[in-house]
Amino acid sequence: MATLFPDDFKCPISLEIMSDPVILSSGHTFDRASIQQWLDAGHRTCPISKLPLPEPPSLIPNHALRSLISSYSSVTFPKPQAHPPSPQTLSQVLLSPSSTWEDKLQSLERLSRVSKTESSIRRRFAESGLVSAVLSCLDSGESRLQEKALHVLLNLSLDDDSKVGLVAEGIVGKVVHALRDGAGDSRAVAATVLTSLAMLEVNKVTIGSYPDAIPGMVSLLQYGNSRERKEAATALFTLCSFPDNRVRIIQNRAVPILIQNANSGLERAIEVLGLLAKCRVARDEMMRCTELLDVLIAVLKNGSSRGVQYALLTLSCLCCYSEKMGLEALKEGLPDICVGLLEDDNEKVRRNAKTLMQVLQGKTKSV
Numbered sequence: 189m190a191t192l193f194p195d196d197f198k199c200p201i202s203l204e205i206m207s208d209p210v211i212l213s214s215g216h217t218f219d220r221a222s223i224q225q226w227l228d229a230g231h232r233t234c235p236i237s238k239l240p241l242p243e244p245p246s247l248i249p250n251h252a253l254r255s256l257i258s259s260y261s262s263v264t265f266p267k268p269q270a271h272p273p274s275p276q277t278l279s280q281v282l283l284s285p286s287s288t289w290e291d292k293l294q295s296l297e298r299l300s301r302v303s304k305t306e307s308s309i310r311r312r313f314a315e316s317g318l319v320s321a322v323l324s325c326l327d328s329g330e331s332r333l334q335e336k337a338l339h340v341l342l343n344l345s346l347d348d349d350s351k352v353g354l355v356a357e358g359i360v361g362k363v364v365h366a367l368r369d370g371a372g373d374s375r376a377v378a379a380t381v382l383t384s385l386a387m388l389e390v391n392k393v394t395i396g397s398y399p400d401a402i403p404g405m406v407s408l409l410q411y412g413n414s415r416e417r418k419e420a421a422t423a424l425f426t427l428c429s430f431p432d433n434r435v436r437i438i439q440n441r442a443v444p445i446l447i448q449n450a451n452s453g454l455e456r457a458i459e460v461l462g463l464l465a466k467c468r469v470a471r472d473e474m475m476r477c478t479e480l481l482d483v484l485i486a487v488l489k490n491g492s493s494r495g496v497q498y499a500l501l502t503l504s505c506l507c508c509y510s511e512k513m514g515l516e517a518l519k520e521g522l523p524d525i526c527v528g529l530l531e532d533d534n535e536k537v538r539r540n541a542k543t544l545m546q547v548l549q550g551k552t553k554s555v
Contacts, residue, residue, distance in 0.1 A: 311349065
């Protein structure tokens with residue numbers, strides 16, 4: 189015999205037994221999925237009483253009714269799934285003059301949490317107009333709001349389909365402003381956002397040509413803390429694959445700053461130097477730094493596989509370009525170091541070591 193459920197167990201909207209009952213401020217109870225659809229459609233009144241709802245509408249779990257339904261039917265309901273927040277609701281909270289910074293921070297934290305793993309949710313948020321509301325928090329002057337808003341933008345930029353759209357919505361200018369003048373960890377996160385956006389080739393052009401983008405990264409590389417310098421170097425490395433950006437980086441006097449960072453142990457700076465060494469102007473600047481050869485040799489002896497790879501690349505470019513550098517490299521015993529690297533597990537290291545050996549052999553014959 190089929191179990192007869194009391195009408196109070198049924199959602200007033202779907203007319204089905206509720207699995208996750210929630211209470212509106214009006215006092216009426218609905219199944220969460222049904223009332224969330226009502227709110228997502230833009231309604232801001234109770235479906236039964238027609239009374240206006242506060243902003244944002246609160247959905248309070250009705251644990252007592254849920255327990256009654258479960259006991260009555262002898263059925264164990266699955267744990268209710270977390271429903272993605274409504275983009276409209278979040279936008280209103282972030283943009284409303286009456287919202288406190290705590291309200292905004294809570295909304296941003298929820299948005300960051302749900303957009304971290306689900307690609308479909310990220311696309312939904314990116315296409316909903318929510319981005320402009322998130323960007324408004326970057327100008328708040330409150331470090332926690334600014335940092336959390338940047339984390340949201342970073343999550344939304346994870347999908348290639350969203351990267352162009354985000355740039356088209358004008359986030360580069362706001363993020364660059366945070367890169368230069370942000371508080372707390374905002375500068376480091378801003379650099380990471382720009383790196384993520386620049387993974388798409390077309391965005392390298394847009395970001396690199398933005399007036400303060402590369403100057404901001406170079407400044408962060410010079411004056412930032414350890415994390416900020418690493419993120420700035422990573423952003424510069426990502427932009428370097430576009431030739432015009434290499435010129436811009438060199439014009440902003442980045443070469444001596446990169447060498448200084450490399451000397452301090454930041455291997456990512458070596459990677460940027462390896463790409464910049466393809467430019468003659470950059471090679472000329474590198475040749476003026478008397479400590480560069482010692483820095484690169486130190487990386488060859490003690491650096492990571494990736495650091496060794498780019499140190500070899502930089503040395504090949506410099507030794508091929510400058511007779512003086514080639515002779516100094518010979519005096520420092522670089523051929524012997526390269527011989528040892530020919531057995532390295534990394535194929536790129538072996539290849540770059542072989543290339544450098546060939547360059548140095550040419551210098552030996554000319555001596």
